[in-house]
Amino acid sequence: MEKYDLMSDKAESFINEKEIAYTLAYARKYCADTAMVRHILAKAKEKHGLTHTEAAVLLLNEDREVWHEIAALAEEIKNAYYGNRVVLFAPLYLSNYCVNACTYCPYHAQNRHIFRKKMTQEEIKAEVMALQDMGHKRLALEAGEHPVYNPLEYILESIDTIYGIRHKAGAIRRVNVNIAATTVENYRRLHAAKIGAYILFQETYNKADYQKLHPRGPKADYAWHTEAMDRAMQAGIEDVGLGVLFGLHNYASEFVGLLMHAEHLEAVYGAGPHTISVPRLCPADDIDTADFANALPDGIFLKIIALLRLSVPYTGMIISTREGQRIREAALRLGISQISGGSKTSVGGYAAQDEPEADSAQFEISDRRSLDEVVRWLMEQGYIPSFCTSCYGNGRVGEDFMALCKKQAIHNFCTPNALLTLKEYLDNYAAPATVAVGEKLLREEMAQLPAPRRLYLQKRMDMLKEGKVVFF
Numbered sequence: 001m002e003k004y005d006l007m008s009d010k011a012e013s014f015i016n017e018k019e020i021a022y023t024l025a026y027a028r029k030y031c032a033d034t035a036m037v038r039h040i041l042a043k044a045k046e047k048h049g050l051t052h053t054e055a056a057v058l059l060l061n062e063d064r065e066v067w068h069e070i071a072a073l074a075e076e077i078k079n080a081y082y083g084n085r086v087v088l089f090a091p092l093y094l095s096n097y098c099v100n101a102c103t104y105c106p107y108h109a110q111n112r113h114i115f116r117k118k119m120t121q122e123e124i125k126a127e128v129m130a131l132q133d134m135g136h137k138r139l140a141l142e143a144g145e146h147p148v149y150n151p152l153e154y155i156l157e158s159i160d161t162i163y164g165i166r167h168k169a170g171a172i173r174r175v176n177v178n179i180a181a182t183t184v185e186n187y188r189r190l191h192a193a194k195i196g197a198y199i200l201f202q203e204t205y206n207k208a209d210y211q212k213l214h215p216r217g218p219k220a221d222y223a224w225h226t227e228a229m230d231r232a233m234q235a236g237i238e239d240v241g242l243g244v245l246f247g248l249h250n251y252a253s254e255f256v257g258l259l260m261h262a263e264h265l266e267a268v269y270g271a272g273p274h275t276i277s278v279p280r281l282c283p284a285d286d287i288d289t290a291d292f293a294n295a296l297p298d299g300i301f302l303k304i305i306a307l308l309r310l311s312v313p314y315t316g317m318i319i320s321t322r323e324g325q326r327i328r329e330a331a332l333r334l335g336i337s338q339i340s341g342g343s344k345t346s347v348g349g350y351a352a353q354d355e356p357e358a359d360s361a362q363f364e365i366s367d368r369r370s371l372d373e374v375v376r377w378l379m380e381q382g383y384i385p386s387f388c389t390s391c392y393g394n395g396r397v398g399e400d401f402m403a404l405c406k407k408q409a410i411h412n413f414c415t416p417n418a419l420l421t422l423k424e425y426l427d428n429y430a431a432p433a434t435v436a437v438g439e440k441l442l443r444e445e446m447a448q449l450p451a452p453r454r455l456y457l458q459k460r461m462d463m464l465k466e467g468k469v470v471f472f
Ligand code: SAM
Pocket: 104, 105, 106, 142, 143, 144, 145, 178, 179, 180, 181, 200, 201, 203, 219, 244, 245, 279, 280, 281, 282, 283, 284, 287, 322, 362, 363
């Protein structure tokens, strides 16, 4: 068996099973040791992160008081690095043709009755215009893996189409991409196509379970999949997004694996993951969650979110509409910084809003509210919904982004930019009730800005009215 080596380029070495087992044994031994727990919490309070071993000790600790401290600290860290901004995005499913055999995903090749669809460029345009009508500016492209139906050329052409659409107050400003693991050369081409982040969920870090869950197809290769982020970063993609699909394997070892992966990227490439997503397994077409033995209860799910916030304070955290309003509300307090809104997980689902949905959906969503309802709900809780993409537009990515974030200086850019994009949303897309809540929030937030920044922002808002602001 490989030895644990953070710097290695081999999956089984930087996600080392012996190290995971050792970490969990250590955590079981010390999780009730008050001195150890206090020591780790004191380190977390410095807001510079925890190691996978320290975080595992807190994960296995069962003291309610300790949990309350973790939750309060997660909220404090989130406010320090991200403030009250919440970035909004929508997934866009291009094609659900897939050659893989993932046992938890209804796109698996053996599923003969799911409605298969691959959008043409014209259909993509209609879909993107429907998303723009809602006010979306940031998308996450999703596709099954199929060398004939969904080759990289198709993905690249689709990205080009999307960036080229000018419709109703502007364009889509950032296209993140969630497609199967690929070669360095293909990642170079994605980078050249100006994608935002490359996102790939590990599904599970446990190799034996990974192989059972992916019995056939290119995704069956554990090392190829696990080393994908290394190839993406070698190809020049600086923002990568990690995630595991919680519910496939036991959560404690997934949590440790996820942090080991983040530590590996930070050690080798100087920047950890740009985001971490926390998807939980959902029911879907021919997928019954009861067939999977590792369902993650809400309480532990929220604890994992809070502990990720303590462990990787500079990393954005994403929650999708797999979760309903109640969990999203709690998760936002504990550290989530990006959420999707008004999502459809079917291919062509946005443009076909009023038609009965042909069943091409990947999974059942729990939060069915419109983007406008999500925006209003965020503001009613004191958050600034943000459609900002300017870090990316201005080249503040990878190490540069992390350096600013570490100094807690990202606020200087982000709050005014978020407010400007909120104003853009209110002026162009919002329902009257949302405008009322939003304008009040804008006044309150602007009053809190230092005078020079407030004046500058006011000037930009006036320019926005005249159509003179160029967003990146
Ligand atoms: N084909 C790409 C790949 O293999 O990584 C993109 C994957 S898919 C479009 C996006 C993600 O949806 C998967 O990585 C998986 O984690 C998640 N997913 C699949 N089935 C799911 C289910 N039943 N419930 C929740 N999430 C699911």
